[in-house]
Amino acid sequence: MLVECRLSRIVFRENSDQQYVYLEEKGGGRSFPIVIGFFEAAEIHRKVRGEQALRPLTHDLLRAALEKLGGKLRCIEVSDLRDNTFFAHLVVEQDERMIRIDCRPSDAIALAVAHNAPIAVEESVLTAASGSKTEPPA
Numbered sequence: 001m002l003v004e005c006r007l008s009r010i011v012f013r014e015n016s017d018q019q020y021v022y023l024e025e026k027g028g029g030r031s032f033p034i035v036i037g038f039f040e041a042a043e044i045h046r047k048v049r050g051e052q053a054l055r056p057l058t059h060d061l062l063r064a065a066l067e068k069l070g071g072k073l074r075c076i077e078v079s080d081l082r083d084n085t086f087f088a089h090l091v092v093e094q095d096e097r098m099i100r101i102d103c104r105p106s107d108a109i110a111l112a113v114a115h116n117a118p119i120a121v122e123e124s125v126l127t128a129a130s131g132s133k134t135e136p137p138a
Contacts, residue, residue: 002077002120003028007109010045012038021109023078023121025130032129034078034086040106047113059110070094075118076108081125 008024008031019041024031036044043059056064066073071094080087088108089100112119121129 001123003123003126005078005119005121005126007044007048007113007119010041010048012041012045021106023109023119025121025126030126030130032126034105034109036104036106040104040110044106044110044113047110059107059114062107063111063114066092071099073111073115073117074098075120076112078105078108078119078121078125080122081128086125086129 004026005023006026008022011020011022011033013019017037018035019038020033021036021041021044022031022033043057046053047059053060063073071092074091074093077089077091077100078086079089086105088103088105090103090108090111092099092101109119111117
């Protein structure tokens with residue numbers, strides 16, 4: 001079962017390669033962090049602020065390619081958590097069919113923010129991830 005979530009915050013750690021994005025259950029109290037790289041976090045942050053890069057970056061390229069090929073991002077799904085690694089899918093509608101495209105959660109979240117698309121998390125992933133107390137180090 002999928003649970004609708006939202007991007008609640010981005011945590012930058014200046015002296016670390018590990019940055020954090022937090023997803024939070026809509027209408028509920030559960031949330032969890034996903035560890036991502038600096039450039040991915042910066043890209044998500046740029047999209048949250050609605051800033052445009054001077055030239056298209058990778059996520060902008062993918063967004064344009066989806067649109068040019070007649071696809072529409074319907075939602076993203078954080079679908080699995082294995083060995084402390086999250087897995088995600090873009091759910092794209094094209095010609096009245098739904099296509100799931102495997103991707104990193106950071107890429108999926110960046111596209112969801114850019115498209116204002118819903119973020120969904122599998123209940124089992126939300127339960128497992130929100131039960132852990134993974135917080136960024138102080």
